[in-house]
Amino acid sequence: MSQVFSFHGGIHPPENKKQSTRAPIGKAPLPKQLVLPMQQHIGGPADPLVKVGDSVLKGQLIAEPIGRISAAVHAPTSGKVVDIAHYPIPHASGLSGECVVIETDGEDRWIEHEGIADYKAIERAQLTEHIRASGISGMGGAGFPTDVKLHLGDNHIVNTLIINAAECEPYITADDMLMRERPHEIIGGIEIIAHLLRPSHILIGIEDNKTNAIHALEAAVKHCDLNIDIIVVPTKYPSGGERQLIKLLTDIEVPAGKIPADIGIVCQNVGTTSAVYRAVHKGEPLISRIVTVTGDAVRHPKNLEVLLGTPFSSLLEACDLRPEALSRLVMGGPMMGVTVDNDRIPVIKTTNCLIAATKQEMPPAPPAQACIRCGMCEQACPADLLPQQLYWFSKGREFDKAKHHNLFDCIECGACAYVCPSNIPLVQYYRFAKSEIRTEEREQQKADHARERFEARQARLDREAAEKEAKRKARAAEAAKAQEARKAAAAKPKEEAAATATAAPDIKQLKTAAAVARTKLKKAQKAFDEAAAGNSEGLAELEQALNEARLKAEEAEKALSAGSPAPAEGGDAELKQLKVAAAVARTKLKKAQDALKNAEDKGLEGIDKLRATVEALEQKADEAQKAFDAAQPADAAAKQESAPKETPAKAEPAAEPALDAKALKQQVSIMRTKLKKAETALEAAESDEERSSLQADVDDLKKRFDEATEAFNKVEKAKMDAAAQAGIDLKQLRIDAAMAKAAITKGERALKKAEADDERAQIEQELVAAQAKSDELHKTLSQYD
Ligand code: SF4
Ligand code: SF4
Structure with missing residues (x-):
């Protein structure tokens, strides 16, 4: 005989249990409609698997659990789903919840089902899953999904399994009657739970006011292999509270904020053990429960086996309600129950009692x-x-x-x-x-x-x-x-x-020397020809002079061609094209880089694509630049190096005669513009101080303009002299070249306007001749300019 301890507090209200234990458990009538809330348990609501119009069989799964803490819902009888909507549910809040409404067909046809022949032969996880699939949740009041308490994980070792049979609250006798009439189901359920949890001790806590139940359990335990202690505790409310019963049976207090499993204890209600038994041995999901229908307003208080979803009105009718005497309808016991004002509310898995109380029985609370x-x-x-x-x-x-x-x-x-x-x-x-x-x-x-x-x-x-x-x-x-x-x-x-x-020798000097040699050769040739034509004397000397001149001319030509840079492949036109291509590639790259930066700053889509485009353009720009660099002749590079830049006026070097004439011309032009600007500013100066400062600038610029002009003139004169030595009037050559170019432009315009084929052919012929002349002139000119 195990020791019984005590807990602080507690009260002894009138029990009022005898009224409902006089008759055996009856069967509630089958109502026309069953209203099944999707949340009859603690945790997440189940999710309906059926739709309106579906026919269902008894025991058929109609809603599946969602999440770890949830419970399945099954059809309590056969019929048809007629609605899935929000209906009032049994909850202290009085709120409504999602429900599946089944119109019963009266046939009560079961879905095919069978129990597990030998549950000890299957995996424990499989057994737990079977219990979960049966929709079992705690039937003592809280409604915690049972499978969760049976699979606590490796962190919890269960020492003690406590079966709560105290049923301490007045009026309620559902568990009492269950123990009296179906003790083997309870013990069978305990065996299954013990198989899963492997506890060291199994204790059944029951109040001493349930003599018949105690006897029934004791008789059933005799046929059980397990060592189960039935501990009878004094009747005191609330000894059936989980923490209170643990204290009564073990003298252990569950610390605040902890659950019993944290200290190795698991509690299960007797109703839950019975449901586990039916699920495992018979394959029946949780579709009904025993409900105590009592109170002075019913003529025949008793316990009924009730299908879940049955409205309270149906139970009250079955127990012969006296409507005129009904003052208060309480769902649950008088201590912890909730007063309801709607008898259409359905029975759910946690509904253990319905009290139809008269005014004398439960008078209104005094102020x-x-x-x-x-x-x-x-x-x-x-x-x-x-x-x-x-x-x-x-x-x-x-x-x-x-x-x-x-x-x-x-x-x-x-x-x-x-x-x-x-x-x-x-x-x-x-x-x-x-x-x-x-x-x-x-x-x-x-x-x-x-x-x-x-x-x-x-x-x-x-x-x-x-x-x-x-x-x-x-x-x-x-x-x-x-x-x-x-x-x-x-x-x-x-x-x-x-x-x-x-x-290398100076190219210009070589050119000049070659031109001079050619001129001398021409002169020698002319003199020789004239002498030969006139049969003059001294022909032999002239011939020798001619040969010498020819030799010198050839040497000069050779020296010139050896000292000249190799012409770029494809010539100037191609070089220009490459330059343009490099500039275009750089512009495209810059645009793409700007677009990428903008997209990155604003977090726009397509950044990867833009990045790839930029990379491709970078490569192209590189290639274009390399192609241009490679095609550029060496002297062009030198020209670029020596080209005047927009540098501060004072830093500009004095013009040297060796500089490129074009660059010098440009420099002269820049200096002229700057000088003009400075002179204009000087005229507009208002103060003496400003005027004197600007005058200094003007003087400085004028000096440098004069220097640049002198340098340009020097170079220009050197070119003129070199050309003159070769018998060329450089000034006239420039005019002729410009006119030849103008003639081409004119011819091209005329060609565009020409309509007749003859006319076009004529103009094209003239253009070819003009182009050849222009080429010739520019070729000569390029030797000096
Ligand atoms: S209702 Fe709460 S505070 Fe009141 S006796 Fe019960 S446990 Fe204590
Ligand atoms: S009057 Fe009520 S609430 Fe106040 S101390 Fe007494 S029992 Fe507690």
Whole structure:
């Protein structure tokens, strides 16, 4: 015989249990409609698998559990689904919930089902899954899904399995009758649960006011191989509370904020063990339960086996309700139950009692008086709380303090309110406070989630921006590197050309020498021809002079061709094309780079594509630049190097005669413009100080303009002289070249306008001749300009 301990507080209200235990468990009539809420348990609601119009069979799965903590729902009888909508559900809140409504067909046809022949032969996980699929949840009141308590994971070792058979609340006798009539189901269910949990001890806690049930269980236990202790505890409310029963049977207190499993204890209600038995041995899901229908307003109080979804009205009718006597309809017991005003509410898995009370039986609560701080509530509280303090905190909306005083350890047993001389509905205050705290916590949780999401998004954006910036910098560094490489590649041939130019004889001198030699040759040829024609004397000397002149001319030509740079492949036109192509490629690259930067800054789509385009264009620009650099002649590079730049006036070097004439001409033009501007500014000067400063600038610019002009004239004169030596009037040659060019332009315009074929052919012929002349003139001119 195991020892019985005690718990703090508790009360002894009138039991009122005998009324409903006189008759055996009856069978509730089959109603026309069953209303099945999708949430009959703690956790997530089940999800309907049927639709309106579907025919269903008894035991058919109609809603599947969603998530770990949830329970399946099955059709309690055969019929047709006629509605899936929100209906009033049995809940303290009075709210409605999603329900599947089945119109019963009266045939009560089962779906094909069978139990597990040898549950010990299958995997424990498979067995637990079978229990989950049977939709079993705690039937003692809370409705926690049973499979969750049977599969606690490796972190929980179960030492003690406690079967709660206390049924301490007045009026309720459903468990009592179940134990009296079906003890083998309870013991069979315990065996299955024990097989899954492997506890060291199995204790059944039962109040001493259930003699018949105790006897029935004791008889059934004799046929069981397990060592089960039936512990009879004194009748005291609320000994059936989970924590109170654990204290009674083991003297262990479950710490605040913990669950029994944390200290190696699992509690199951006797009704739940019976449901587990039927599910495993018979293959029957949870579709019915025993409900105590009692109260003075029914003529025949009793316990009924009721299909889930049966409306209360149907049960009251079955127990012969006296409507005129009904004052209050209570769902559950008088201490923890909820008053309902709608008899269409259906029975669910946790409905254990329905009290149809008369006015005398449950008179309306007298008006609440002020708390007199008598402390009786504290003495009655089985959870060792300070109900009076909790009341003040709840009333004053000081929820933090209420929480700090372990409000959530309150099991809402109502013992405090029962003893309160001021008739204060204390439990209502606690329920209100709990609900407010839960709402606040939910809001806080939502806000936390929103904040976390925002912070995560912000972090992601920052990270992406940093990555973009790093990539951009890398690309910029790469582009700079490529630019450097291009510059180095371009500088190399220039350096080589400069070196070659330094080492090689002056091209212009060679040209001049060749032209002079050609002129002398011409003269010698002319003299020889005239002498030969006139049969003059000295022909032999003239012939020798001619040969010498020819030899010199050939040598000069050879020297010129050896010193001249190799013409670029394809000539000037191609060079221009390459230059244009390089510039176009650079422009395209710049545009693509701008588009990429814009897209990255604004986080637009298609960045990868743009990046690929930029890379491709970078390559093309590189190639175009290389092609241009390679095609550029060495002297062009030298020209570029020596070309005047828009540098500050004072830094400009004095013009040297060796400089390119074109560059010098340009420099003269720039200096002229600057000088004009400076003179205009000087005229507009208002103060003496400003005037003197500007005058200095004008003088300086004039000096440099004169120097540039002198340098240009010097170069120009040198060219004229060189040309003259070759018998060429450079001025006239330029005029002729310009006229030849004008003639071509004119001819091209005429060709565009010409309509007749003859006319076109004529103009084309003239154009060819003009082009040839122009080429010839420019070729000669290019030797000096
Ligand atoms: S029993 Fe009622 S009156 Fe007495 S202390 Fe508690 S709340 Fe106040
Ligand atoms: S309702 Fe709460 S505070 Fe009141 S006696 Fe029960 S456990 Fe204690």
